[in-house]
Amino acid sequence: MRDFVLFDGGVKKVPRVHQYFGIKEAQARVRQKQGGIIWHTQGSGKSIVMVLLAKWILEANSNARVAIVTDRDELDKQIEGVFTDAGETIHRTGSGRELLRQLGQATPRLLCSLVHKFGKKGEKGKRLSDAQFKQFITELGNQPCQTVGVLFVFVDECHRTESGRLNEVMKAVMRDAVFIGFTGTPLLKEDQKKSVEVFGSYIHTYKFSEAVEDDVVLDxxxxxxDIDQALGSQERIDAWFDAKTKGLNDWQRDELKNKWGTMQSVLSSKGRMGxxxxxxxxxxxxxxxxxxxxxxxxxxxxxxxxxxxxxxxxxxxxxxxxxxxxxxxxxxxxxxxxxxxxxxxxxxxxxxxxxxxxxxxxxxxxxxxxxxxxxxxxxxxxxxxxxxxxxxxxxxxxxxxxxxxxxxxxxxxxxxxxxxxxxxxxxxxxxxxxxxxxxxxxxxxxxLFKRLINEKGTGALQVYSSELDNSAGGTDPKVLMQDRLKKGKERLDTAAEMLALLCEPVALPKGELEHIHYFCGNTEVPTDLKAREPQRVMLYKATAGFVRAYANIADELAPAGYSDADVSRLKGHLDHYLKVREVVRKASGEFLDLKPFEADMRHLIDKYIEASGPRKISPFDGVGLLDLIATTGAADAIDAQLGDIKGNGEAVAETIENNVRRKIIKEELTDPAYYAKMSALLDEIIAARKAKAIEYEEYLKQIAELAKLVRAGHGAETPAALDTPGKRALFSNLGQNETLALQLDGAVRAARQDAWRGVQAREQAVKAALYGVLKDVAEVERVFLIIKAQAEY
CATH class of the missing domain: 3.40.50.300 (P-loop containing nucleotide triphosphate hydrolases)
Known part of the structure; x- marks a missing residue:
């Protein structure tokens, strides 16, 4: 726990598995004062490994010093930022001379520098010849840096062949230092010899394919x-435009054509860069x-x-x-x-x-x-x-x-x-x-990839055309880039299968009502709506994934391997699942709860799925069903938001009931007595509807009245002096004792402190004020929960 918890800019982080084992292996090497290479692929968090390892070295050995050397100014700034965000003070040196001067003193213990600050140019900045470089190294070796403490040098991007000479310079200058190289790139055989000579053998490896498989990075x-061939003639330009817009509907394609003008005149007159x-x-x-x-x-x-x-x-x-x-x-x-x-x-x-x-x-x-x-x-x-x-x-x-x-x-x-x-x-x-x-x-x-090796049967290309170093063992180090269409088809098929499996338990005939029952439960059971939330979340995410997978290759379904019948089937599935999702989200009252799951969902649907022309946006878009019922009445609310299931009275009824139930569940802690009464009234209305004891019109009238009461949070009989939700909640939960409710409200307002919730001493002060009025510990605990749930306090 001590060595593997990091606060990065206030965010608590713990290492992934590969980072943990990489640090453990590095610790073993450091104890023996041996260096080596940590090869963790790009994007897998090398900076965090550096921070954790440096922290451990400095804490485990009071004489230790750590110098981090990079070969790009961007990396140098990034490393400095990472250490600073982690709460570690790091000194960024401006030159090799300054770094050596700092290392000759006891402090600072943590430094960073650019590798090229150690270099030496020949006349007029030219690269030194091999003979000149050897002479330069010999001179440095005769005047090594007098380092205070035990020095550990981290070299980022240690694979670079152009840094090979500079690494030698560093080893000559800091002769007694322990060097640990970090790289995110598979070494080529031509680099491997130099890297091992400078840093030693591999400490730990985490390769590209492992990171993709672990969902640490994306594939x-x-x-x-081929721009020249694709856009050189009228026919090719028209074909290009058709391919690009195959996923759009007719009016959207016309809009783009109007915006772009005639593709031939726009593109054929331009040079390649245009x-x-x-x-x-x-x-x-x-x-x-x-x-x-x-x-x-x-x-x-x-x-x-x-x-x-x-x-x-x-x-x-x-x-x-x-x-x-x-x-x-x-x-x-x-x-x-x-x-x-x-x-x-x-x-x-x-x-x-x-x-x-x-x-x-x-x-x-x-x-x-x-x-x-x-x-x-x-x-x-x-x-x-x-x-x-x-x-x-x-x-x-x-x-x-x-x-x-x-x-x-x-x-x-x-x-x-x-x-x-x-x-x-x-x-x-x-x-x-x-x-x-x-x-x-x-x-x-x-x-670039035409000259790279095509992996037989994989539809993937190797990124490297040179031979890779396999001496690290374990997983194959080669890096593959997947064929876009093949990978896109694979993702789309998987997304479609996932949705089908998710909806498989829905009862026949798998209509709107059956989907509401499966994803929202029985309206007569108050706990069902909350209990089915995981299924609904999975439905929303799976639908979003299906739409994205479709949109990614919508303009190239045929080249991806889909027949006309397959395309028709996919579009039918899209239409079906989008309707199911809308029915379920409305039935559960979760219209506003989907932003975390599908930030750009509406955009994708509008661009790729809907076949109708532009439609007028309802003035009630974004208004919850319950609020709409309370504002406009049940009939208008159904027309505005439930028009697609209007003909199914059972589905409409259960949708409204679930929305009322969701509001009751959400607010019940703020006023338990009032919302328990509302829940009982809802149960009565549902029972009467299912027993056919009331007509549909009468049901809508009753449920609309209940919706208004639930939304208001209080009844008409509430005294005018109780003019806030907190006062009204105290009134309804204290036997409708107006005097006691106002007395407690005043006591809490006098005793509360800023940000009192979650701070034990401040919460005790509020409880003490409650006890001064109620004189009953159990009653104080009951009322305290109501006070805590009211935002006004």
């Missing part, structure tokens, strides 16, 4: 798009996660010039103001002062400079930051926290490692990449982010 699905832009913008119109504005995307460009070009093109689309460019460029006047200019032309450097100057003109630099850094920090923050306001980031190299944004769902690649770089880039998309995110999507504009 990756890919799609190759077509890529339109392709991505179109995805933001039709792809569920993108169009619902809960997800966003990253576009990887091949150069800073192309990134700027893409940015200017996107500024002419609906994504204007909701996209940003993040590169290593920072505009300097000297960038363009020596450029030759023509009458009507700009060089690439001038174009980049002008683009950045324009986008930074209204940016006010934060203290200690340039305007570019300020702009990028704001863009990244909005991308992570406000995906609807920052939909697309255009990058070249930055943000492709160490940048975690769960909202990122699509990665568009228009740059040649391979191996480590490719794997780290695509893993930006597979972080968990709510139930509406099923996969990380990779869209490949560069045919």
């Amino acid at each position: 990756l699905v890919y799609e190759a798009r 077509r890529v832009v339109d392709d991505i913008v179109f995805d933001f119109s039709v792809k569920p996660r993108l169009s619902s504005e809960r997800g966003n995307a990253i576009l990887v460009a091949s150069s800073i010039y192309e990134a700027c070009k893409y940015f200017t093109l996107f500024r002419e689309t609906p994504l204007r103001g909701k996209c940003a460019v993040v590169t290593s460029y920072n505009p300097q006047t000297q960038d363009v002062t020596l450029e030759e200019t023509g009458a009507n032309t700009r060089t690439d450097k001038q174009f980049i400079y002008d683009t950045y100057t324009e986008l930074l003109k209204d940016v006010v630099a934060e203290p200690g930051m340039s305007k570019t850094e300020t702009y990028e920090e704001v863009a990244k923050q909005r991308f992570m926290e406000e995906p609807a306001q920052m939909k697309l980031l255009i990058v070249v190299d930055k943000l492709l490692t160490g940048f975690d944004a769960p909202s990122c769902t699509y990665l568009y690649i228009d740059k040649s990449m391979r191996d480590h770089g490719l794997f780290q880039a695509i893993c930006r998309t597979n972080r968990l982010d709510g139930e509406d995110k099923d996969f990380g999507y990779i869209v490949d504009y560069k045919d």
